[in-house]
Amino acid sequence: MEGPNGKVKNLKRAIFRAGSSLWKMLPIILGTILLVSLVNVLVPRNFYLSLFRGNLFLDSLIGGLVGSILVGNPVMSYILGGEFLERGVSLVAVTSFILAWVTVGVVQLPAEATILGKKFAIIRNVISFILAIGGAILTVLVLNLVGGM
Amino acid sequence: MFRKLRGLGFGWNFLIFMVLAYFVTFFINFQIFIESLSFLIGLLKKVLPVFFAVFVLMVGVNYFISPNKIAKYFGRKSGVVGWLVAIVGGIISHGPIYMWYPFLADLKEKGMRTGLIATFLYNRAIKIPLIPFMILYFSWKYFLILAFVMIFASVINGLLVEIIVGKCSSENKLVHKEKR
Numbered sequence: 001m002e003g004p005n006g007k008v009k010n011l012k013r014a015i016f017r018a019g020s021s022l023w024k025m026l027p028i029i030l031g032t033i034l035l036v037s038l039v040n041v042l043v044p045r046n047f048y049l050s051l052f053r054g055n056l057f058l059d060s061l062i063g064g065l066v067g068s069i070l071v072g073n074p075v076m077s078y079i080l081g082g083e084f085l086e087r088g089v090s091l092v093a094v095t096s097f098i099l100a101w102v103t104v105g106v107v108q109l110p111a112e113a114t115i116l117g118k119k120f121a122i123i124r125n126v127i128s129f130i131l132a133i134g135g136a137i138l139t140v141l142v143l144n145l146v147g148g149m
Numbered sequence: 150m151f152r153k154l155r156g157l158g159f160g161w162n163f164l165i166f167m168v169l170a171y172f173v174t175f176f177i178n179f180q181i182f183i184e185s186l187s188f189l190i191g192l193l194k195k196v197l198p199v200f201f202a203v204f205v206l207m208v209g210v211n212y213f214i215s216p217n218k219i220a221k222y223f224g225r226k227s228g229v230v231g232w233l234v235a236i237v238g239g240i241i242s243h244g245p246i247y248m249w250y251p252f253l254a255d256l257k258e259k260g261m262r263t264g265l266i267a268t269f270l271y272n273r274a275i276k277i278p279l280i281p282f283m284i285l286y287f288s289w290k291y292f293l294i295l296a297f298v299m300i301f302a303s304v305i306n307g308l309l310v311e312i313i314v315g316k317c318s319s320e321n322k323l324v325h326k327e328k329r
Binding site for chain 1: 184193248254274
């Protein structure tokens with residue numbers, strides 16, 4: 001049985017380990033927060049809309065790419081996606097945009113690569129990008145099968 | 150000076166580079182600088198509670214959960230339970246994705262499967278409090294189908310990452326450097 005002193009010692013050790021791990025990752029997290037804030041202001045929202053071409057396949061790819069680069073709260077992707085849909089962008093493209101927004105992170109890639117490993121980060125993001133397009137096609141296919149929106 | 154910067158490691162160099170970028174923006178376009186700064190303050194306000202929560206979770210993992218338990222629930226032979234925990238954990242976790250990297254790196258060091266980390270990160274796409282927004286902009290049907298597709302895709306993502314990267318990657322350079 002472990003005594004109260006042993007428990008306190010273990011707790012102190014746990015706090016120290018967690019604190020030192022976070023401290024070492026702090027600069028990369030702060031750098032990412034600075035980058036996210038700058039990218040959000042530097043790139044105007046209308047710019048993305050002008051990228052869509054009206055071609056179903058190409059637009060899905062563009063939607064995925066735009067979603068991968070943009071960062072922010074997922075709500076923003078719903079708002080922008082709704083806006084794209086209203087302006088005639090296909091539902092597949094909008095869905096791949098929403099999926100890539102939340103699953104692929106080009107801006108966060110340096111942080112992910114440093115903390116979780118370069119190979120892991122690159123492979124995970126590439127697979128997520130492909131799945132964003134595949135997932136979008138599957139979602140719209142199933143949606144059409146059950147009678148649309 | 151460059152030798153000193155190299156010695157600091159990528160994290161500090163990246164932070165210094167970003168601070169310099171803000172300095173340059175200050176002189177080139179003051180309006181963008183102010184807007185970025187106000188966005189940054191708003192983001193920091195949102196991120197700080199998550200940072201604290203991640204710290205508490207990391208202390209909890211270090212105190213209560215032994216590497217053996219991690220291996221049981223998230224390790225090589227974790228099975229369906231591991232996938233389910235990664236899916237639910239990803240869905241209920243809150244805040245920006247990068248705030249969870251240290252926590253996941255900690256679990257990875259203790260033996261968590263790479264595929265489960267990828268699945269956890271993918272499932273952060275489904276956010277329960279945001280469901281009303283999704284329904285408002287699209288529809289119930291669309292949300293339900295998308296959620297199922299995302300959960301399905303998260304497992305595919307995890308499996309593919311594991312096939313390519315390996316089940317238990319020892320690539321976590323930062324953690325390994327710390328140990329040395």
